[in-house]
Amino acid sequence: MSKVFVALSVSVDGYITGRDPGAGRGLGDAPLLFDWYFDGDTSSRVFDGFRLSEASARVFDAVAGRVGATLAGRNTYDDSGWANGGTPHPTAPLVVLSHRPIPELERQTLVTTGIEDAVAAAREAAGGKDVGLMGGGVATAALAAGLVDEVILHQVPILLGGGRPFFRSLPEHVRLELLEAVPAPGVTHLHYRVLR
Template identity: 80%
Template sequence: MSRVISAHSVSVDGCLTGRDPGAGRGLGDAPMLFDWYFDGDTPSRVFDGFKLSAPSARVFDALAGRVGASLAGRRTYDDSGWIDGGTPHPDAPLVVLSHRPVPGMTDGRQTLVTTGIEDAVAAARALAGDRDVAVMGGCAATAALAAGLVDEVILHQVPILLGAGRPFFLSLPEHVRLRLVEVVPAPGVTHLHYEVVR
């Protein structure tokens, strides 16, 4: 069965955006969370235009190569401007999790689910086939964790304290134990790869 992974670029103080993110404003005042995608000499084999350091390219491409479908929370969808088409992964369709309709959603690679995280993950699994599902957005990832649906958590930790921004994890009803699988220090980022212990 395919696995569900949650990977985000995050600050040391727990944010996946800075202040005032939004459509056209990206991550708000924290664009540096994505600098490591472009600060090296090694082209990504999966994402055109990404040039990473060698250790980051190895980590990034290994993860990106596993993804058969993405699942994003509504705020990630809105803030990223994907309403006009577009998906976070070049080869994978997108499932959007929301409580409400998305007027004008026309891109054939986008599927809206309004009936909860279980249905959203099931839809993404069906689209992913034997590949994996990548859950994006702090609320969506937390909902998936709370439902026991996440197998792996990856934090691409950028050495900065942002002071404010959207948190990458919200409150959970109980502890989620993690086992550290790999730590890869790289220029401008440390890749922390955990497996959820069941």
């Protein structure tokens, strides 16, 4: 069975955006949070235009190559400009969890009936590959529902002091087991398995 994981860049103080994110403003003022995508000399095999360090390319491409579908919440969808078309992954369809309508676009599916149905729709769209979650709200809801298998933090050595937090309040503790820690220029990749 395919796995469900979340993998996002995060500041040391736990933010996945800078201050004032939103439609038309992208992920807000988030200096350095995504620089590691472009500050190396190794081209990504999955994402055109990404030039990472050798260590980051190995980790990033291994994770990105697993994705058969992406599931995002509405804030992430709006902030990232996907209402104008496209998806966060070059080959994988996007499932959006929202109570508000989205434009009818190729490779995008709206689910309005909750995280369980959204994950099920993303698994179906993934065609046997894994589902990547995007956004703090979706990640937290899926963790609370026991639907996440792995958490991957691309931790950037910066304290942003504000923005959208990676995780919201959970109803109980979620225990993680560290599988791999890979230091790289400008980022440390932390790969955890969710313990159940």
